[in-house]
Amino acid sequence: MFLIPKKNLKNFNADRCCIVLNEFAAAEFSSAIEMLYAAKNINNTKLSYGFIKHALDEYNHSFIFNNIKKKIISKYKISKNQLSFIPMQLYYKGYLKKDSYIFEKKKLKDFAVFIGTNELIAEKKLLDLIKHFKENEINDFIEIEKILNDEKKHSEYSLIYANRENSKVILKIKIIKEKIFNLFRHLYADSLSKISFIFNPILILILIIMNFIVNFLELKTESTNEDILKTIDPHSLT
Amino acid sequence: MYYIGISAYYHESSIFLTDNKKTNCFLKEESFSRIKGDKNFPKKSLEFIKKKYNLADHNIKFICFYEKPFKSWWDIFYYSIKNPIQNRNLLIHHLKNFNQGSIFFFSDLKKILDISKDKIIYSSHHLSHCLFGLTMCEKFDEYVFLTCDGVGEGETMSIFTISQDYKIKKLWSKLYPNSIGLFYSTITDFLGFRINEGEFKVMSLSSFGKPIYEKEFKEIFNIENFSMNMKYFNFHKDPSLSFSPELSKIIGKPYLDLDDKKIFQHYSNIAASIQKILELTIENLIKKAIGISNKKKVILTGGVGLNCKMIYNLAKKNILDELIVPPSPGDSGSAIGAANFAVLIENKYQPIRLKNFFLGPEKNQINSNEIKSNFFTKIDSDDEFLDETVKKLMSGEIIATYFDKNEIGPRSLGNTSLICNAKDIDVVNNLNTKIKKRNKFQPLAPILLEEDFDKYFFLQNNVKRNLSWMGTLCDAKEFTYNNYKSIIHIDGTSRVQTINNPQSLIHQLLKKLKLNGSDILVNTSFNITKDPIVFDLFDVYVNLKRMDLYFVLMDDGLYKIKQI
Numbered sequence: 124m125f126l127i128p129k130k131n132l133k134n135f136n137a138d139r140c141c142i143v144l145n146e147f148a149a150a151e152f153s154s155a156i157e158m159l160y161a162a163k164n165i166n167n168t169k170l171s172y173g174f175i176k177h178a179l180d181e182y183n184h185s186f187i188f189n190n191i192k193k194k195i196i197s198k199y200k201i202s203k204n205q206l207s208f209i210p211m212q213l214y215y216k217g218y219l220k221k222d223s224y225i226f227e228k229k230k231l232k233d234f235a236v237f238i239g240t241n242e243l244i245a246e247k248k249l250l251d252l253i254k255h256f257k258e259n260e261i262n263d264f265i266e267i268e269k270i271l272n273d274e275k276k277h278s279e280y281s282l283i284y285a286n287r288e289n290s291k292v293i294l295k296i297k298i299i300k301e302k303i304f305n306l307f308r309h310l311y312a313d314s315l316s317k318i319s320f321i322f323n324p325i326l327i328l329i330l331i332i333m334n335f336i337v338n339f340l341e342l343k344t345e346s347t348n349e350d351i352l353k354t355i356d357p358h359s360l361t
Numbered sequence: 362m363y364y365i366g367i368s369a370y371y372h373e374s375s376i377f378l379t380d381n382k383k384t385n386c387f388l389k390e391e392s393f394s395r396i397k398g399d400k401n402f403p404k405k406s407l408e409f410i411k412k413k414y415n416l417a418d419h420n421i422k423f424i425c426f427y428e429k430p431f432k433s434w435w436d437i438f439y440y441s442i443k444n445p446i447q448n449r450n451l452l453i454h455h456l457k458n459f460n461q462g463s464i465f466f467f468s469d470l471k472k473i474l475d476i477s478k479d480k481i482i483y484s485s486h487h488l489s490h491c492l493f494g495l496t497m498c499e500k501f502d503e504y505v506f507l508t509c510d511g512v513g514e515g516e517t518m519s520i521f522t523i524s525q526d527y528k529i530k531k532l533w534s535k536l537y538p539n540s541i542g543l544f545y546s547t548i549t550d551f552l553g554f555r556i557n558e559g560e561f562k563v564m565s566l567s568s569f570g571k572p573i574y575e576k577e578f579k580e581i582f583n584i585e586n587f588s589m590n591m592k593y594f595n596f597h598k599d600p601s602l603s604f605s606p607e608l609s610k611i612i613g614k615p616y617l618d619l620d621d622k623k624i625f626q627h628y629s630n631i632a633a634s635i636q637k638i639l640e641l642t643i644e645n646l647i648k649k650a651i652g653i654s655n656k657k658k659v660i661l662t663g664g665v666g667l668n669c670k671m672i673y674n675l676a677k678k679n680i681l682d683e684l685i686v687p688p689s690p691g692d693s694g695s696a697i698g699a700a701n702f703a704v705l706i707e708n709k710y711q712p713i714r715l716k717n718f719f720l721g722p723e724k725n726q727i728n729s730n731e732i733k734s735n736f737f738t739k740i741d742s743d744d745e746f747l748d749e750t751v752k753k754l755m756s757g758e759i760i761a762t763y764f765d766k767n768e769i770g771p772r773s774l775g776n777t778s779l780i781c782n783a784k785d786i787d788v789v790n791n792l793n794t795k796i797k798k799r800n801k802f803q804p805l806a807p808i809l810l811e812e813d814f815d816k817y818f819f820l821q822n823n824v825k826r827n828l829s830w831m832g833t834l835c836d837a838k839e840f841t842y843n844n845y846k847s848i849i850h851i852d853g854t855s856r857v858q859t860i861n862n863p864q865s866l867i868h869q870l871l872k873k874l875k876l877n878g879s880d881i882l883v884n885t886s887f888n889i890t891k892d893p894i895v896f897d898l899f900d901v902y903v904n905l906k907r908m909d910l911y912f913v914l915m916d917d918g919l920y921k922i923k924q925i
Contacts, residue, residue: 156395163728163899168735172925175899179906197618203553204616210396210891219394221401326453330445337442348531351521357482357706360431360464 137199140259141192141206143252146216148188148208150245153218155181161226161234170231177238177277184270191263217308232288233297235281240301242278246271362422363414364707366700367403367470368489369426370463371433372557372664372692374403377700377720378410381713386410387720387769389693392896398558399893402469411474413722418476423703427695428486428514430463436515440537441597450599484702486513487534487663490690491521492705493698494660496715497687504683505654507646510663510691511542518587520650527709532653538597539589541642542665544582547594547603548635552628553616556603557664564670565803567636568852570629577611578638584645619800639665640674647680657682662698666690667771669827669856673834676821683823688718688770688830697769717862718830719776721767724897724916731898737913737920746918747866751873753912753919754782754882759792761887761913763901764866767894772831773886774858775808775867777894779910782874783807783881789847792883796908798890804855806831807848808884810871811861817841817881818857828859845881858884866916 155178162174189208196203213219226234249271256264285294348354363384366377374390391397393405410416438455441448467481484492490508495501506521517540520532546556549563581593593611596603609615612631617624643665651657659681666672666686675684687694701713725733742749753760759781768774779796781788793805809817814828820835827833834854841849848855860868874882887901888894889908895901901913905922913920 159395159899159903163730163897166730168732171730171735175903175925178903182903182907197620200618202616203618207555208891209555209558211398211400213396214401219396222404323453326456327445327449330442330449330452330456334442334445337439340439346531346534346536349528351485351488351529351531352527352705352709355485355488357425357484357702358479359429360483361429361435 137195138201140255140261141195141201144188144192144195145206145208147248147252148185148192149213149216149218151181151185151188152208152210153213154241155179155185156213156219157224157226160224164226165231173280180273180277184273187266187270191261191266194263195261217312232285235285235288236294236297237301239278239281239285240298241305242274242281244302244305245274246278249274363416363420364422364700364703365410365416365424366484366489366696366698366703367407367424367426367466368692368694368696368699369402369466370400370461372400373398374400374406375693375696376403376406376410377696378414379700379704379713381704381711384414385715385720386413386722387697388722389893391893392721392767395893395900397888397891397893402466404469404473407470407473409722409727416474418480421474421476421480422707423480423482424470424474424476425482425484425699425703426463426466427484427489427692427699428463429483430466432514433486434459434462434464436537437512440515448598450601451597454600482703482706484699486695487516487519488521488529488531489695489698489702490662491519491523491529491660491698492701492712493687493690493694494662494685495523496697496701496713497660497685499714503656504658504660504685505650505656507650507659507661508663509542509643509646509661509665510540511546512537512540513663513692517542518646520646520653522654522656527705527712533649535587538591538594539587541582541587541639542663543594543596543603544589545635545639545665545668547596547608548631550603551608551612551615552631553619560664561667562800562803563632564636564668565800565850566629566632567670568629568633568850568854569802570626570631570633572634572637573630574612574634575637578634581608581611582638582642584638584641587642587646636668636670639668640671643671644675644678644680647675647684651681659684661686662690662694664691669831669833670854672824672827672832673820673854676824676833681823683826685826686832688768688772688774688832691771693771694769718769718774719766720769723766724763727897728899733898733915733920736898736902736923736925737915738923739917740912740919740921742919746914747870747873750870750912750914750919751877754780754874755877755879757782757785757788758912759788759796759910760919761901761905761910762867763887763895763898763913764916767896768830770830772806772858773884773894774830775860775865775884777887778808778884779887779908780808780882780884782879783845783848783883784879786847789883792885796889796910797885802851804850805848805883805885806856806858807845807881808858808860808867808871809881810868810875811859813875813880814857814859817845818855828857829861831856831858848881848883866914870914 158174158178162171165171214221253264253267364379368375376388378386388406390403390406391399441452487508491506494506501523502525508519515537516534518535522530549559550556554562581590593608595605619625704713762778765776767777781792793799818835824833834856837849837853837855862868886894895904911922
């Protein structure tokens with residue numbers, strides 16, 4: 124679930140640190156939403172409680188990351204523009220799918236593999252972050268270590284369930300599959316700017332051509348209408 | 362037969378179903394997805410009503426989208442393509458997001474509902490706003506309908522009238538990019554708040570400042586002819602930055618830290634200036650509407666109507682007999698306007714009339730897996746449960762409410778709220794800054810019985826109807842200062858909600874509270890900043906845990922949260 128472009132973790136500085144923290148906050152928040160959705164839709168009270176607890180942890184983690192970010196913004200006087208946490212961006216950044224949440228698409232035993240694998244990946248990222256914080260003498264690594272312990276607990280619980288529901292070989296294959304998907308998500312996030320670099324000039328060329336065509340159109344928007352219900356075409360898109 | 366209105370893709374998406382008799386159901390997609398301001402196609406909401414009302418081709422009369430999809434996309438494009446190099450960032454963004462917009466409404470809808478094509482219709486953006494306004498009044502031919510928002514289908518302001526034989530006339534409109542809504546949003550962005558989310562913060566902030574930039578802002582936006590000097594803006598060129606460096610030359614650096622006292626005052630002055638320009642502009646727009654329609658009763662819709670400080674100040678001008686701003690004047694409420702359009706297309710003489718604004722689904726019946734006893738324990742007390750609630754409120758407890766149905770607008774009107782005793786300043790401050798995590802300069806709102814309003818507050822009669830849904834501010838009387846200081850903003854105003862329905866639980870609670878020596882409660886929405894208002898019992902539980910609160914008042918009793 125972590126779509127953090129790798130370049131943000133290199134050459135650590137306050138600005139990049141905030142970008143990374145924002146991404147962590149977003150990832151945790153989206154994870155909370157997935158867990159809450161699972162809790163609402165599973166027909167098993169015990170598992171539902173488990174998902175709720177998981178969601179509460181993830182909401183809390185998101186809050187902690189945002190708080191650390193705010194402290195750094197204040198301490199280093201960074202412009203907070205582009206750094207605020209906007210829930211809607213969870214869709215744009217690919218943390219959540221607008222068509223369906225993961226729980227809707229996966230069987231419970233596969234959902235458990237997904238959680239377990241992604242929490243393992245998150246653990247690695249958190250260790251990186253803690254290391255960077257320690258190198259830069261930012262004391263908030265203690266808070267992140269607490270998050271790390273939670274994530275360990277989450278991956279452990281999920282993988283115990285996944286282990287019970289899947290044969291060993293199948294489980295290994297599924298974990299590898301999830302890791303590959305995760306890698307692709309990172310590659311996608313990393314390459315977004317490169318894709319724009321290639322395609323934007325082509326789009327500009329198209330726009331110049333369209334400008335030439337549109338210059339021949341003389342369109343007017345009606346600013347008055349005597350009887351709208353009579354004149355409007357309800358089936359028209361224009 | 363059902364009529365369904367849908368609003369989506371640009372602001373928080375919503376859906377409204379009605380049979381124009383007894384059944385009404387309003388839903389926001391954010392309630393299901395738990396993403397505040399979710400503007401995607403309302404898939405989960407539609408699936409919910411499909412199941413609840415057994416929707417199929419045979420029992421749906423029309424499904425109406427609130428605007429013309431292609432027109433909406435095209436009008437911005439048509440304006441921008443005239444300067445393709447200068448506006449390239451906006452145009453590229455516009456092209457890349459082509460598949461995210463309302464043009465794909467039909468295919469998004471067909472994925473969920475198999476319905477014949479001729480049942481899918483499209484209203485027009487400002488017309489949908491206007492038709493939502495129509496649901497608010499009986500004698501609609503006495504009103505002139507104004508719409509003012511950022512932009513919709515290339516229009517930013519419109520004036521309509523509706524005659525007794527339902528002839529809807531558009532008398533005038535102003536076109537993009539000239540938009541007071543977009544100017545206000547630009548300043549919102551400049552001050553470091555998010556557009557479409559932070560405008561109400563700018564409104565609150567404005568009370569701390571003086572409009573020292575009024576003259577400069579009048580040169581940027583002409584309040585007489587409503588045109589804008591585009592050299593100060595960038596939103597028409599690049600979606601990532603709304604203002605140009607020219608604006609900074611006048612009002613200084615953007616995105617500074619509001620916690621710095623000097624900056625706070627400077628930014629408050631900017632906020633006060635834009636607020637002043639907004640009020641002058643809408644005053645002139647109302648005068649224009651009255652002039653060309655000859656009607657002195659006004660219904661204002663569009664996102665700009667959410668600015669309740671503006672409503673309060675307009676009321677004092679004595680330019681109109683009545684001003685109504687419906688409880689959800691923005692695009693979300695337009696789902697109701699779209700459904701009204703569908704009704705009018707079918708039968709011109711029976712439009713939708715809304716008598717109350719609690720149109721969400723019945724609570725405790727939203728999710729088939731929600732079982733109250735899984736999360737809460739009913740408090741067993743010798744007292745009646747409302748007495749027990751009052752006892753807790755008087756002892757400084759913050760209590761969540763979750764009963765009856767949800768309201769349609771962005772403001773919680775008591776049924777899904779957090780309440781506390783307004784006399785207790787410490788509790789109110791705790792609720793505002795620690796639990797709700799709001800900015801210090803944003804005050805909380807009071808709720809009281811309609812019969813007590815005049816004892817504590819003052820407001821012109823011409824906007825009093827808006828008090829039922831917190832649609833306006835009002836002046837606090839000196840007596841209120843002495844007893845309920847916590848709910849009064851720095852400028853001496855409060856955003857009051859009055860209750861007049863004796864059947865409602867909140868009415869009964871306020872009556873009981875009165876017997877205990879307090880007339881006013883603080884009422885704020887039951888959510889944490891950046892989260893939508895709670896919807897089902899799972900959300901109630903999770904949010905109470907996150908806020909570290911323990912009690913929730915429901916239809917049948919006071920409940921305490923369980924440890925799971």
